[in-house]
Amino acid sequence: MAAAILRWLVSKGANGGEAAWAGDPGHGQLVGLGALSDAELPRLPGVYLVRQGAAGPVVYVGMAGERSGQGLRSRLRRYTDGRVLASGLGEAVFDRALADASWLRERLVEVETGRPKRATDWGKAALAWADLHVCWAVTESGEAADALEKKVLALETVDWWNRDR
Numbered sequence: 424m425a426a427a428i429l430r431w432l433v434s435k436g437a438n439g440g441e442a443a444w445a446g447d448p449g450h451g452q453l454v455g456l457g458a459l460s461d462a463e464l465p466r467l468p469g470v471y472l473v474r475q476g477a478a479g480p481v482v483y484v485g486m487a488g489e490r491s492g493q494g495l496r497s498r499l500r501r502y503t504d505g506r507v508l509a510s511g512l513g514e515a516v517f518d519r520a521l522a523d524a525s526w527l528r529e530r531l532v533e534v535e536t537g538r539p540k541r542a543t544d545w546g547k548a549a550l551a552w553a554d555l556h557v558c559w560a561v562t563e564s565g566e567a568a569d570a571l572e573k574k575v576l577a578l579e580t581v582d583w584w585n586r587d588r
Contacts, residue, residue, distance in 0.1 A: 456503060456555040464496035468568045470575065471495060471559040473512060473584075479554075483512050483584045486572040488565025495559050508546045512555075515584035520549035 473483040487498035507513035520526045533540055562568040
């Protein structure tokens, strides 16, 4: 069963107050994406919500199935290590960072001063720029996670960063 955070989001809309992040201890707390530790990430299927800023709007919903027995841990780790620039949340964050002239100028200075970075480093820099915070709910299965993600994405009151709607 999904945590109260997602049920609340589906029933009330995504841009409500802190109640959107209250819920099942261990799954419902809001955590900075870059500060996640493996110990707190479950190896189970589930759905995660992402806010831009600790008090900002919900901007992304994603799911993780039973991916090699790693579930949410594997999915969220792929973002924090910079490996998923061209899919899902990574792509959405990178697109927005590239549209920010200040962020792009910083990357250009790195190149012009002979300190070019690898693409994964740019991905990590984009994630830091976006100031993302995440919470999650574990589901019984990958199929249940997929169904819950679709239900949340059906909310029309949210300006989702998800590309597939």
